[in-house]
Amino acid sequence: MTQPTxxxxxxxxxxxEILDTARAQMAERGAAxxxxxxxxxxxxxxxxxxxxxxxxxxxxxxxxxxxAYESLRQAxxxxxxxxxxxxxRKQLLAVGMAYREWGVSHPAEYALIFGxxxxxxxxxxxxxxxLARSALGVxxxxxxxxxxxxxxxxLEEYAALSPGLREEQGDIDPQVHLxxxxxxxxxxxxxxELYNHLQSLVEDPAELFRLELLSKVEFLFSKDSxx
Amino acid sequence: MTQPTxxxxxxxxxxxEILDTARAQMAERGAAxxxxxxxxxxxxxxxxxxxxxxxxxxxxxxxxxxxAYESLRQAxxxxxxxxxxxxxRKQLLAVGMAYREWGVSHPAEYALIFGxxxxxxxxxxxxxxxLARSALGVxxxxxxxxxxxxxxxxLEEYAALSPGLREEQGDIDPQVHLxxxxxxxxxxxxxxELYNHLQSLVEDPAELFRLELLSKVEFLFSKDSxx
DNA sequence: ATAGAATGTAAACGCTGTTAACTAAGTTTA
DNA sequence: TAAACTTAGTTAACAGCGTTTACATTCTAT
Numbered sequence: 436m437t438q439p440t441x442x443x444x445x446x447x448x449x450x451x452e453i454l455d456t457a458r459a460q461m462a463e464r465g466a467a468x469x470x471x472x473x474x475x476x477x478x479x480x481x482x483x484x485x486x487x488x489x490x491x492x493x494x495x496x497x498x499x500x501x502x503a504y505e506s507l508r509q510a511x512x513x514x515x516x517x518x519x520x521x522x523x524r525k526q527l528l529a530v531g532m533a534y535r536e537w538g539v540s541h542p543a544e545y546a547l548i549f550g551x552x553x554x555x556x557x558x559x560x561x562x563x564x565x566l567a568r569s570a571l572g573v574x575x576x577x578x579x580x581x582x583x584x585x586x587x588x589x590l591e592e593y594a595a596l597s598p599g600l601r602e603e604q605g606d607i608d609p610q611v612h613l614x615x616x617x618x619x620x621x622x623x624x625x626x627x628e629l630y631n632h633l634q635s636l637v638e639d640p641a642e643l644f645r646l647e648l649l650s651k652v653e654f655l656f657s658k659d660s661x662x
Numbered sequence: 663m664t665q666p667t668x669x670x671x672x673x674x675x676x677x678x679e680i681l682d683t684a685r686a687q688m689a690e691r692g693a694a695x696x697x698x699x700x701x702x703x704x705x706x707x708x709x710x711x712x713x714x715x716x717x718x719x720x721x722x723x724x725x726x727x728x729x730a731y732e733s734l735r736q737a738x739x740x741x742x743x744x745x746x747x748x749x750x751r752k753q754l755l756a757v758g759m760a761y762r763e764w765g766v767s768h769p770a771e772y773a774l775i776f777g778x779x780x781x782x783x784x785x786x787x788x789x790x791x792x793l794a795r796s797a798l799g800v801x802x803x804x805x806x807x808x809x810x811x812x813x814x815x816x817l818e819e820y821a822a823l824s825p826g827l828r829e830e831q832g833d834i835d836p837q838v839h840l841x842x843x844x845x846x847x848x849x850x851x852x853x854x855e856l857y858n859h860l861q862s863l864v865e866d867p868a869e870l871f872r873l874e875l876l877s878k879v880e881f882l883f884s885k886d887s888x889x
Numbered sequence: 890a891t892a893g894a895a896t897g898t899a900a901a902c903g904c905t906g907t908t909a910a911c912t913a914a915g916t917t918t919a
Numbered sequence: 920t921a922a923a924c925t926t927a928g929t930t931a932a933c934a935g936c937g938t939t940t941a942c943a944t945t946c947t948a949t
Contacts, residue, residue, distance in 0.1 A: 442895075442946075449896095467781035471937065482937075484897055492937060549857060550777035554694035560861060567859055615854075615864060616874050623850020627842075630776060632794055634787060637842060647843050654881055669915075669926075676927090698906065710907080711928055719906060 450488050452478060457499055461543040466552035469496070496553050497562060503544035504566035510537040511573040523581030524656055530577055531621050531648040535641070538625045545629055549622065574614040582610060587655060613655065620651050677715050679705060684726055688770040693779035696723070723780050724789060730771035731793035737764040738800040750808030751883055757804055758848050758875040762868070765852040772856060776849065798841055805837040805844075814840070814882060840882065847878050 439447070456474045471492055472482040489495040514533035518526045538545040546552045548567075581587035624647060627633050628640040637643050666674070683701045698719055699709040716722040741760035745753045765772040773779045775794075808814035851874060854860050855867040864870050 440947085446895090465778070465782070467778055467783075470935085472935075481898060483899090483939080486938080487896055546778050549853065549859070551692070551694055551773050551779045551857070552777070552781070554779070554781060555692070556694075558858075560858065563858075564862055568863070571863075611863060612870065615860065615870065616851075616877075619851035619854055619874065620847050621850065622854060623848065624843075624846035626776065626853060627846055627849060630778070631785075631787065631790075632776070633842065635791055636795070636798075636838060643839065643842065647846065650843075650881075654877075667916090673926090697904090699904080708929065709905090710909095710930090713907080714927055 446488075453485060453488055453495070454498060454502060457495065458502070458544075461499070461547070462541075466543040466547045466550075467554075469499075469553065471495070492553075493556055496547070496556050497559060499544075500547055500558060500563060501566060503541070503548050504563075504570050506541065506544065507534075507537050507548070508570040508573060510534075511570060515573055515577060523577060523584060523586045524652060526577045527574075527581070527617070527652050527655075528648060530574060531617065531652070532645065534621050535625045535628075535644050538629055542629050545626075549626060571614055571618060574618060575610050578610040578613050578617075581656075587613070588657075617651060617655075621648065673715075680712060680715055680722070681725060681729060684722060685729070685771075688726070688774070689768075693770040693774045693777075694781075696726075696780065698722070719780075720783055723774070723783050724786060726771075727774055727785060727790060728793060730768070730775050731790075731797055733768065733771065734761075734764050734775070735797040735800060737761075738797060742800055742804060750804060750811060750813045751879060753804045754801075754808070754844070754879050754882075755875060757801060758844065758879070759872065761848050762852045762855075762871050765856055769856050772852075776853060798845060801841040801845060802837050805840045808883075809837060815884075816840075844878060844882075848875065 453474060456477050457469060460473060460477070461469055471485050475482045475485055485495070489498065510533050511530050514529040515526055518529045521529075543552075578587060621644075624640075624644050628644070633640045633643070680701060683704050684696060687700060687704070688696055696719075698712050702709040702712055712722070716725065737760050738757050741756040742753060745756045748756075770779075805814060809816060848871075851867075851871050855871070860867045860870070
């Protein structure tokens with residue numbers, strides 16, 4: 436409501452500095468090397484001081500996960516916005532490529548979100564589920580536009596799924612499940628590449644990714660019978 | 663060459679007991695909770711004793727990864743063998759389902775292989791790459807049989823990929839890239855499910871997985887032009 | 890000016906992986 | 920059989936970690 440007091444400003448700055456330092460160290464030494472003491476050391480503080488800003492190591496990690504999801508969402512949204520005039524097919528391709536590129540350029544944050552790099556940390560679902568949903572929302576929006584414009588055909592197989600969701604939210608099933616399928620596809624190849632499982636098997640993972648994404652998107656847009 | 667001495671036998675037994683205890687604790691408390699001291703404690707030993715059997719915590723982890731890969735490979739191979747008379751299409755479906763089921767029933771080992779649950783551990787590629795390759799080999803074999811029997815069509819789009827590999831190994835490209843594409847697809851949905859990213863978005867992840875796998879396999883088997 | 894809240898510190902606890910020095914037992918050789 | 924050697928375990932210690940407690944300082948508001 437009222438403007439923040441002097442103290443609240445400094446507190447907010449220190450909080451952000453902690454998060455920034457943590458993110459920098461993650462980028463340097465990997466998400467698993469995250470350490471409250473190391474963060475405090477680099478900031479010229481002692482470790483217990485951090486507890487004035489985050490109740491836990493887990494709380495800090497949760498905040499980092501929040502920022503990472505938001506960064507991913509922005510990257511996807513940017514790809515979407517840059518192809519607004521292009522039609523759903525190109526938009527899906529752009530968003531898919533942006534997903535991989537964000538992972539490649541943010542490997543530690545990717546691991547933080549999609550792996551389990553922090554020992555004994557369990558993400559609180561009440562915060563991570565909405566975050567994941569909002570990043571996925573970009574994909575869902577693109578698909579919804581494609582469905583409305585008639586570019587995309589709704590796959591009738593998906594109708595059988597998730598009746599609980601349909602009861603709650605009406606008929607959002609098709610685009611959610613199309614989005615999940617595409618997400619799974621894109622995430623699989625990205626994480627295989629990031630965790631070095633494609634090494635020495637394929638020369639150019641980016642090209643494999645592009646071909647697979649292309650093939651998947653073309654499949655979604657094919658108007659013929661499924662076979 | 664000669665039969666193992668008495669000492670070599672009990673050494674081998676202790677080594678296996680360490681691995682078994684580690685695997686049990688991973689299953690209970692998660693891969694990230696792996697601890698040399700806890701393993702030793704449960705075995706009635708002290709922690710430094712383990713160093714007589716593994717030079718490092720990392721060496722133990724690498725051994726565990728080896729066992730996990732082998733367990734995964736066996737599960738896939740079993741699915742393959744049980745559908746030998748069924749044709750490539752059903753075999754691919756069976757192997758894909760077996761992949762997910764192994765992940766669901768071995769979440770900690772799945773994280774160990776495909777995530778980064780151990781802080782500051784980096785898998786030595788010279789050991790993990792052949793292991794991953796041998797698990798992938800099951801998929802490759804099924805696809806190769808499908809190609810040879812004519813059930814599967816080679817995707818010409820993949821021909822341009824990884825030319826360097828072809829020089830070394832002959833013409834193994836098509837089945838390798840088909841396998842990688844399928845692996846990426848299957849792995850993506852499996853890891854999303856395992857790390858709770860599908861929660862409250864889809865009611866029955868197994869059914870979503872089955873539909874997606876079916877769709878992908880049908881696509882691979884379609885004889886028409888790509889569009 | 891003074892009371893209170895906010896923000897930092899130092900010290901300590903229990904946990905971790907790891908190393909060094911030592912002991913006890915088993916195995917091999919003279 | 921006795922001596923020499925190898926192997927497998929111990930205890931003690933070190934550095935690092937997250938975390939808690941008790942205390943000091945400083946900024947803010949009455």
